[in-house]
Amino acid sequence: MSNAAPLLDVANLRVDFPTPTGTVHAVRGLSFTLGRERLGIVGESGSGKSMTGRAILDLIPPPGLVTADRLAYRGQNLLSMHRTERRHLRGRRMSMVLQDAKFSLNPVATVGHQIAEAFRVHHKANRREARERTLSMLEAVQIREPAHVYDLYPHEVSGGMGQRVMIAMMLIAEPDILIADEPTSALDVTVQLQILKILDDLVTRRGMGLIFISHDLHLVRSFCDRVMVMYAGKAMETMPAAELTDAAAMARRHAYTLGLLGCLPELERPKAKLATLTRDPEWLK
Amino acid sequence: MSTQPAIAVSHLDVRFGQAHVVRDVSFHVRDGESYGIVGESGSGKSTVLRVLAGLNQDWSGTIDIRGAPQPKRRDKAFHGAVQMVFQDPYGSLHPKKTIDDALAEPLSIHGIGGTDARITRALDEVGLPRSFRFRYPSQLSGGQRQRVAIARALILEPGILLLDEPTSALDVSIQAEVLNLLQALRVERGLTYVLVSHNLAVVAHMCERLLVMQLGRAVEEMQARTLTARAPQTEYARQLLLASEGFSRPSV
Numbered sequence: 001m002s003n004a005a006p007l008l009d010v011a012n013l014r015v016d017f018p019t020p021t022g023t024v025h026a027v028r029g030l031s032f033t034l035g036r037e038r039l040g041i042v043g044e045s046g047s048g049k050s051m052t053g054r055a056i057l058d059l060i061p062p063p064g065l066v067t068a069d070r071l072a073y074r075g076q077n078l079l080s081m082h083r084t085e086r087r088h089l090r091g092r093r094m095s096m097v098l099q100d101a102k103f104s105l106n107p108v109a110t111v112g113h114q115i116a117e118a119f120r121v122h123h124k125a126n127r128r129e130a131r132e133r134t135l136s137m138l139e140a141v142q143i144r145e146p147a148h149v150y151d152l153y154p155h156e157v158s159g160g161m162g163q164r165v166m167i168a169m170m171l172i173a174e175p176d177i178l179i180a181d182e183p184t185s186a187l188d189v190t191v192q193l194q195i196l197k198i199l200d201d202l203v204t205r206r207g208m209g210l211i212f213i214s215h216d217l218h219l220v221r222s223f224c225d226r227v228m229v230m231y232a233g234k235a236m237e238t239m240p241a242a243e244l245t246d247a248a249a250m251a252r253r254h255a256y257t258l259g260l261l262g263c264l265p266e267l268e269r270p271k272a273k274l275a276t277l278t279r280d281p282e283w284l285k
Numbered sequence: 286m287s288t289q290p291a292i293a294v295s296h297l298d299v300r301f302g303q304a305h306v307v308r309d310v311s312f313h314v315r316d317g318e319s320y321g322i323v324g325e326s327g328s329g330k331s332t333v334l335r336v337l338a339g340l341n342q343d344w345s346g347t348i349d350i351r352g353a354p355q356p357k358r359r360d361k362a363f364h365g366a367v368q369m370v371f372q373d374p375y376g377s378l379h380p381k382k383t384i385d386d387a388l389a390e391p392l393s394i395h396g397i398g399g400t401d402a403r404i405t406r407a408l409d410e411v412g413l414p415r416s417f418r419f420r421y422p423s424q425l426s427g428g429q430r431q432r433v434a435i436a437r438a439l440i441l442e443p444g445i446l447l448l449d450e451p452t453s454a455l456d457v458s459i460q461a462e463v464l465n466l467l468q469a470l471r472v473e474r475g476l477t478y479v480l481v482s483h484n485l486a487v488v489a490h491m492c493e494r495l496l497v498m499q500l501g502r503a504v505e506e507m508q509a510r511t512l513t514a515r516a517p518q519t520e521y522a523r524q525l526l527l528a529s530e531g532f533s534r535p536s537v
Contacts, residue, residue, distance in 0.1 A: 189528035217457070263460065273465055274490070
């Protein structure tokens, strides 16, 4: 699936938070493009990976400041766009799945109602159509009894189901870009694999572009096409995911990536002592 | 094997109302051994640990610590010998108490003197600067807080440490530091560990033997070597191992 303009084109993205004690640079000059692929963003907490996702969707709360040389969705400049126009894109063309679905869903509305609302905001549809679409969407994210789950409140569903509800809500408008911020890190491994399978199908079948934010290197290597490693708001390197643990490509790896890999206990190669990470201020220059 | 086990659990059952969360679990941990319990959420692994620590008094079966059968309500001597480190370093330290308060409390409960010297030594041992002593938890990072929690557990010089997902809330680089610390302390002091985790690689790294739990039952006990050789006997353990390797695209 080749397309002339990339789905997303980001150049020199910066997110700054002015504080009384000086400006905090959450993202410092990030550039990347996203096609119809799975792009993984990995990094430790505070590396700016979530801020990057939020900046793309214009979800940085004030007093945060987003600047970029270029931030374009299919050639349309998002930065010069009017707020209303951008709001139409958000949810319809690009949306975001957050880490903890339970906290992101409205606790006093049924999950079905919330998903149907997401549909009706972006499509002209009456209640019945919206309900039907919602039920089929719930089925698509492999919820066994959609009609039953439709009427449940968020506290009545399990963590894995809540995450699927969230994904259903984000996907019902059929966006081109989905930003998934640690979508599975609160879930058990087996449920995690089901969710990944759903996301994988969407990329391969519908040609969606996926930005997969995670701190789990193994997961990103096995799931994504490309991986961007972030540290302190900067991209240390971007590589094909398979190269992340490819012994032959290790010589090309950034010291930070190697550091992260060294920290992990591994089943195959037991280590007497785990390496600890040394951070080089040079990386931020 | 001649010596008695540090911990012997047999036919442990725990019910919360209708829910039968631990079903007939038996295992023993040798003195100086590091023993892992793995399983998904709801498998009962943390409940087993909480029962061992005396935090849950609703159970049946027998628990022997160094040969002594344990009552439902533990005595002070037990808490001097067995201590626990919790999963969430943000939740397990009192936000309005300094590190000094947190470390001094177990000492005062147990009527142990020399508080000052013991606290400085405890901070040294877990690799925290002495200047941290009068800070509040909010002034510390997650890894530093977990070090405080470990220092608090070790200040009574227990022989057995119960670890409930001690690194799952931490970044991998911090996880490595905490795991290294735990291993060094174990060698130094000849500690016995029971480590609960959902991360098989962490358990294989830290433990000699482990127990796989599913829906409250003990599914399989194995050597860590069996895990690294990918040779578990039961279907469930194999599944868990497979799932831990990450995503594999199903053959199209």
